[in-house]
Amino acid sequence: MANQKTIILFTALFILISFSFLAFWEKKQSIINNGWFLYFDDIQTSSADFTVENYTDKENFEWELYLDDKFIKRETLQVLKNNSKNVIIDEQSELKSIKIKVFHSKELKEIYKNFE
């Protein structure tokens, strides 16, 4: 029976090591390690405030504002890796649409709201 207890002991040990490793690995996999996100802060109103979340090594972004499809302004934005930055846009009335374009390296993302 001593041999059987050895088998039990080793099986339990293998399971503990394997499970601990997989748990550790899952934590490692749960981290977003690339890409960036762009979204409106308030999705239910006409607010154009937006946020950029950055998970890339490059920190410099540029963004453009379009009102009723007309270019209004272009600004730069620095977002550190694993951080997010919120941009406040002044409220405008009687608009047909708002569009935000964000440039990062060679990538472009855009979000917009139509009111008419």
Added chain:
Amino acid sequence: MFSVKLLLFFFSLFFLLFLPGYLLILAFFRNKIREIFTPLEIFILSPAVGLVIFDFIVILGGESGFALDLKFILGSISLFSLICLGIYKKSSSSQKAPSNPSPNRSFIFSKTQTVLIILILLLTIFIKTVYLKDSALPTSTDLGHHMYWSKMISLTGELPQYRENEIISEGENYQIENNSIDDFIIGEHLIFSGVNILTGLDFISYFPMLILFLLNIFSLLTIFILAFRVFEIIYSAKNKLLNPANLSIFTLFISGPLYANTSPQAKFVSGGVIGNSIGNLLIPVSLYFFLRAVKEKNSWLFILGLFSSAGIFYSHHLSGLIFIFIVIFILICFVLRALIETALLKFRDKTDSIFSISKIFRDLSKLFFTPQTAVFFILLAIFVFFIHMPGYIESNAKETALGAPSKSTRAGLNFEQFKYAVGEIRLILGIIGGLFLIGYHFFIKKSKDYIDSLAVFTLIGWAISVSLLTLKPQWFYINVPSDRVSHYANFPFLILASVGLFFILRLILKLNSRQILTTRVLIILFSLSFLTLSFQGFYDNNQSLSDNEKNQRALQTYHLSDFLADRLISAENSTSTNILKDHNYISADAWMKLFFMQDPNFPLSRGYFKRYEDPTKPREMCTLWMISEPASERAARCFEGTGVEYIVVDTTVDGPQFVNNPDFDKIYESSSLSIFAKSKK
């Protein structure tokens, strides 16, 4: 590496599975425990028994109106464990331990065999761990569906009502209707809720997969001890080569490192196939208890067999159905064997048969007609009829599982497909092993007892039943996906394959002893068959490796879901809007529902395209139209009827049909996903 939550997770496995299982076995057998089981068997059987105990306790608590929370789980499991411990202590102090406490003398391993078993287990767990590391972050569709219900139990503290919203068409208009679901069974979800309640671990973490992994490891270990107990009846431990220890170790080798990852093993773990995984544990556990109960005429073992079988029916209806067929086929094979024996006796002019009906009935009465068996049947009947009947008995799931096959995928596999499902070499060796076993049983071994036949035909009946159910389901009037049934064939065939390989080895040795083959040729021949088996097993493992990229895509889905839930779900946990997402191109989309906890069909989902073209099962088309052609008139009617205001799609694939549509805003964009919203004009 060891966080507090991880330590709590290990504690929860011990507390919910091992402890109650161990103490129930202890209470059942009291001071005879060492006579009946070896320590290894108790270790292997405890979590399976514990799983069934936990399910029944939680169902009982839930139906009795208790809140299924931390207090209930800690209290009920502790109380159950203390009662079992009390029974054990009381009887062990009042009765003397048997003078010879270890009649399990045959269930021993030499030092070499022990090292071999440990190495096989190390290799098995290592290969599976390497495979599963890319699935540690849960993404699979099945697991996502199941975890919704487990989370629902944890959140509400109640047993769930299995219902979901469905899109119903009324003429040209559409609306949402809440209907019952037939596919889910409570036993699949409770253990995950239990671990979550005890540990506070998030459902989107490692723990659901690790529970399935544990079930998988213990189903292999159960096959190992079942193989030992079967071969113990058939072969003598004194036999140098064909002995129970060698055969069971070889079974462990074939079921462990070889084919470690293919279905129904690690692939089912990473795929979140909960029901089959529980079935693959409880079916061999039940067969183990029943075989030993009949062999040892022990009604407590018989009760444990019935208890484990009940656990199957409260966990997975397909496994329950397969188990019924397995038992029927074992009995048919056994009766056929008895009839052949009776017919042969007439020619041999013998007076006494080992298949004496009166003896068999006398033995069975020792199992059925005891006070404890009667009490068990009464308690089970009360539980089934007055406390909680499995949902599929009341609903129409049984009608969908029984009947003529409704689809080509349910009409049975051809032999070629079956060969790949079981594993080519394993199937061939299994057939050789089965034929050898029958031949050995009929012509070589002189049986002194019908138990010998029962052991042989447990394996044969098990293999035949699942083979026929896979190849010819129409013969048995069953209507379930044939490839899913085929995975149940793996276990009996791998036990038989170990017999097959040993038969070949024995044959080669005989040829060598008669100097027909030289030792060198003998070694080459055996090495070749062993290497072929190993190569195919490891090749199949390799085919199952998955890639790591899907995890980053899944994290995008989780980020998006978190964003949307944060903005839509009120403090009262409700929302008046509906969401639609795509299942074809979005990774881990089935997990989105766990962020909202509104309904299993929230968000609504555009399913696989082929489903919309299935002539055997016409289904609603709204989910297809609202993403594929959102500007169409029929899609507009769908949007109106379903209340869908947000659509989640892959930007590249499905973004274009929304981008130039003024009726939709784009409110969110990540590397691959976008959320479009109906414009608020």
